[in-house]
Amino acid sequence: MELGDNQYGKAEVRLVRVDRDGPQHRLTDLTVTTTLAGDLAATHLTGDNAGVLPTDTQKNVVYAFARDGVGQIEDFALRLARHFVDTTPTIDRARVHIDEHSWDRVGGHSFAKGAGTRSTTVSASADGEWVVSGVGDLVLLNTTGSEFHGFHRDEYTTLQETSDRILATAVSARWRHAEPTDWGTSATAARAALIGAFAATHSLSLQQTLYAMGQKVLEASSSIAEVRLSLPNRHHFLVDLQPFGLDNPGEVFFAADRPYGLIEGAVRRPGAPEPGLAWW
Template identity: 50%
Template sequence: MAHQLGQNQYGKAENRIVRVTRTGNRHEIRDLNVSVALSGDLDDVHLTGSNANCLPTDTTKNTVFAYAKKFGVQSPENFGILLARHFVDDTPPIHRARIRVEEYVWDRIEIPDNKARFIGSEEIGHSFVRRNTEVRTSEIVYDGTNVQVISGLKDLVVMNSTNSEFWGYIKDEYTTLKEAYDRILATQVTARWKFGFSGAEGEQEPNWDRSYQQVRKHMLEAFAETYSYSLQQTLYAMGTRVLNNRAEVDEVRLELPNKHHFLVDLEPFGLENDNEVYYAADRMYGLIEGTVHREGVTPVIPVA
């Protein structure tokens, strides 16, 4: 019985790329997930194993990064068109290219006019929060006498595109991590905070909605304004900022996975990467956890 090869395509899926455009201290972020699928004269690679017409998927991945550096990212559509035209027009065996682009939108963390909005002489413009990801949480325990309220949030994704370093750590025979003096710091915040409210007779309840918004605001401002030498330092600054500004909160527990962004080596393509093009890794990741509480308060929030 004769068999015939049908429709086929190949490429590199889910290339996670973050492009930072730096204009002084005010940065712009385009965070993309790019998938490439190519079709054309590819019968031989299936039927005989000949790779003569096959552009390696690793090359398509490299092209995505190189194009982000050379042309920037004006929009997902424009970037996809540039890539598709390149693969078809510059690779004769390829007749069709499908580029799928997902964009993760980041909003700038705005610092109020009455707060420190400048670093040196430049306005802060490198701190971002990812849109429409967070979930508000609450846990209430009542034992017949006392009420315990633990509020929180999860999946609050934030990023500083600069003002973060990591160096001076322990090094042994298994250490390969290079010291970083200007890096992206990004995390997906899970936070829980315990109120001093006990539900005693006559005790007034806090304004829960306002308290949530204010705690969130203070955590974001601390993240944006802290020049960080470690994610642990940022965690402590976020918890401390909440306790300093919200008298109703006694304890803050934070879980901060380090959402690593690695500079892409563009030297093989004759391009310099001046902290502009990054690979966004989702696994593995460092997980930083800690509690900040008022002096004399016994922490009660459990480790998740």
């Protein structure tokens, strides 16, 4: 027997920081996951923990580093990843994933929970550093401008073709940077591109919409090499009101939560450099 690939870390460290240096407070709400890998054979094979940085220590580093400020989540993740690789002799690879939960300002020191999350995953090793940014749970819906017809049929197909349907999804998108950039400006532009493409595309399939959204993200930021999207199709079914003597001219729907179609894909910039570490 031999030991295969392995890693360990601290999952979902909850961190809230309040910046009070001004008349309006700033709120940062994060969930941070650290993952470390390297020469960890001894702890697996013999129980010798001399090379293991405790996961509790990793949690403490997150809080200690936040004391100096968080800033852009990509920069914060880079600081953490570099620290673990530079200061722990047995660790040669570190990955830090951060979800930033949005809050909308409703006063100088009052906030309301916002929609969607911004995210980043940073990987650091001797081979280099790779930064991936993204958004999650970005719920979008078009009440028209979506069709689905001309699909392959077999003896099990019951789905009816349609030239007008509700198209709804909860976007999960991640984009890989080819070079450092203004992370905040890039994230804002990418999010706007996703929303704009979804709204503007007359969709013949959710796959077509996915490609249009990815294309617009690449056009919005020259630093992005590749974007990957996961789009669950949140089906809305027209309710049959005929048993009640009523018509239903596309007004009353049942919103189903499962099962659902799941459309996933990547859009790449031609000639973009490949990452040295797995990121998907």
